[in-house]
Amino acid sequence: MERINLLVLSDNLDLRIEVKNLVNDEVFAISGYSEFTPEGRTKIINKFPEVVLCAVRGEVSESVFEFVQDLLTAVRGTIVILVNDSISVELVNKAAQYGIRKVLPIDGIDGADFSESILTVYRLEQQRILDTNEGKKVRCKALGFFGGKGGTGKTTVAIGVAAQLAKAGKRVMLLDLDLQFGDVTMALDIERKNSIVDLVQDRGGITIENINGFAVEHSTGISVLCAPQSSELAEFVTVKHIEKIIDIMRPYYEYIIIDLPASFNDTTVTALENCEEIYLVYNNEMLSLNNAKVCYCILDQLHQREKIRFILNKYEKGLVKPGDFEDMFQTKLFSIIPADYAAATASINKGVAVTASGLKSAIAKGIADAANKIIENHTGIVPIETTAKKKKLLSFRK
Ligand SMILES: Nc1ncnc2c1ncn2[C@@H]1O[C@H](COP(=O)(O)OP(=O)(O)OP(=O)(O)O)[C@@H](O)[C@H]1O
Ligand SMILES: [Mg+2]
Incomplete structure (x- = not known):
C-alpha cells in the first residue's frame, strides 16, 4: 500500500x-x-x-x-x-x-x-x-547532463551531482541514457545484471515496480538504471520508452539525473525535452567554446534554450576564460569545476562518485557546490555541508 x-x-x-x-x-x-x-x-x-x-x-x-x-x-x-x-x-x-x-x-x-x-x-x-x-513539474526535477562534445565530464559531473543530492537526503534516480556507450556502471563499479533494455522488453511493461526491479540500489543512496550491456542493443529503446520511463519515475523521485551522449539523436532529444533543466558541460578551450555555440543554437531551435545552464568543467587558466562563455551566451556560468586529474582518475579507478566520500578534492568541492546550488535554486535552502567555498570559484572569473 x-x-x-x-x-x-x-x-x-x-x-x-x-x-x-x-x-x-x-x-x-x-x-x-x-x-x-x-x-x-x-x-x-x-x-x-x-x-x-x-x-x-x-x-x-x-x-x-x-x-x-x-x-x-x-x-x-x-x-x-x-x-x-x-x-x-x-x-x-x-x-x-x-x-x-x-x-x-x-x-x-x-x-x-x-x-x-x-x-x-x-x-x-x-x-x-x-x-x-x-x-510533474513541482515534485520532481529531471536534469539532463549534456554537451555536443565527448569527454568534457558529463558523466563525472552527473554522477557527482547525483551522489551529492542523495547525501542531502533527496530521492535520486540516475538514468544512463548514453545508450550506446554509457559508462555509469563502470564509473560506479556496478555489476550490471539488468539494463534499460531489459526493462523495455519485459512482459510486465514499464511500471514503477519494474523500474525499481531493474534499477540498481547503489551504496551512495542513488538508484541507477543502467545503459544497455552492448551498443547494438541501444536501438531497442525508443523515444516512447524514454518518455514513459521518465513520466512513471516522476512521482517517486525528487531528482532524475540523466547522463546523455555527446550527440543529438531521437532519444537524446526526447530526454532533453522531458527535462526541466539542461546542464551543458564544457571545458575552457576553443573547440569546446565553438561546440557550445552550435549546441546552444540547436537547443534554441528545439525551444529548449530557457532550460540551459552552463557548467565549465576541468577548468584551468588558459586562453579561453569563463567570461568568454558568459559574453558569448549573455548568461552567467552556473558553475565552474576545476581540473583535478588526480582526484578524477582516482575516483574512476575506485569506482566511486567524486563527491561520495569527503569533499576534499577540488573537483569534489566544485561538483558538490553545483549540486547544492541546484537544491538552493529549487528549495531556497542552502544545504549545510557547503557554505565555505564560493570565493575560490569566483576568483577564477576574469
Ligand atoms: N574536473 C575534472 N578534472 C579532471 N578530469 C576530469 C574532470 N572531470 C572529468 N574528468 C575526466 O575526464 C574524462 C572524461 O570524463 P567523462 O567520462 O565524465 O566525460 P563525458 O563527457 O561523459 O564523456 P563522453 O562524451 O564520452 O560520454 C574522465 O577520465 C574523467 O575522469
Ligand atoms: Mg559520458
Whole structure:
C-alpha cells in the first residue's frame, strides 16, 4: 500500500502526541515532528512530506502563518492543514489566505473523522495536481547532463551531482541514457545484471515496480538504471520508452539525473525535452567554446534554450576564460569545476562518485557546490555541508 507521509508541526510536545494519536488510519505514515524554527523548516523541506499538520492551541500568531507561507513556497506540493482548538470563520479565512488547505479541530473529534478529513483534502489536492499536470513539474526535477562534445565530464559531473543530492537526503534516480556507450556502471563499479533494455522488453511493461526491479540500489543512496550491456542493443529503446520511463519515475523521485551522449539523436532529444533543466558541460578551450555555440543554437531551435545552464568543467587558466562563455551566451556560468586529474582518475579507478566520500578534492568541492546550488535554486535552502567555498570559484572569473 502506498503510504501518505505526514509530519506534525508544533512547538508543544503534548499537542504533537495528541494530534499523532488522532491520526489512526494506517494509510498515513507519521514521518516525524518539527517545530517553528529554521531547523524545523529545513527538516520539513528535506523530508518533503505529503501532509503537514500544523498544530496550535489558542490564538494562532502571525509568525505561525508566516512560517507556513514561507514553507509552502519552499516545498511546493506539500499540503498544510491547521489543527486548532478555537476555530472561527476569521481563522478559516485567514488560514486560506496563507495557503492552508483546511482547519481541523483538536477536541471533540474522533480519530476516524480526523483521518478521513485529512484524506479528503489529500485526495482533492491529488486530483487538482493531476488536472493541472502540476505535479510533474513541482515534485520532481529531471536534469539532463549534456554537451555536443565527448569527454568534457558529463558523466563525472552527473554522477557527482547525483551522489551529492542523495547525501542531502533527496530521492535520486540516475538514468544512463548514453545508450550506446554509457559508462555509469563502470564509473560506479556496478555489476550490471539488468539494463534499460531489459526493462523495455519485459512482459510486465514499464511500471514503477519494474523500474525499481531493474534499477540498481547503489551504496551512495542513488538508484541507477543502467545503459544497455552492448551498443547494438541501444536501438531497442525508443523515444516512447524514454518518455514513459521518465513520466512513471516522476512521482517517486525528487531528482532524475540523466547522463546523455555527446550527440543529438531521437532519444537524446526526447530526454532533453522531458527535462526541466539542461546542464551543458564544457571545458575552457576553443573547440569546446565553438561546440557550445552550435549546441546552444540547436537547443534554441528545439525551444529548449530557457532550460540551459552552463557548467565549465576541468577548468584551468588558459586562453579561453569563463567570461568568454558568459559574453558569448549573455548568461552567467552556473558553475565552474576545476581540473583535478588526480582526484578524477582516482575516483574512476575506485569506482566511486567524486563527491561520495569527503569533499576534499577540488573537483569534489566544485561538483558538490553545483549540486547544492541546484537544491538552493529549487528549495531556497542552502544545504549545510557547503557554505565555505564560493570565493575560490569566483576568483577564477576574469
Ligand atoms: N574536473 C575534472 N578534472 C579532471 N578530469 C576530469 C574532470 N572531470 C572529468 N574528468 C575526466 O575526464 C574524462 C572524461 O570524463 P567523462 O567520462 O565524465 O566525460 P563525458 O563527457 O561523459 O564523456 P563522453 O562524451 O564520452 O560520454 C574522465 O577520465 C574523467 O575522469
Ligand atoms: Mg559520458
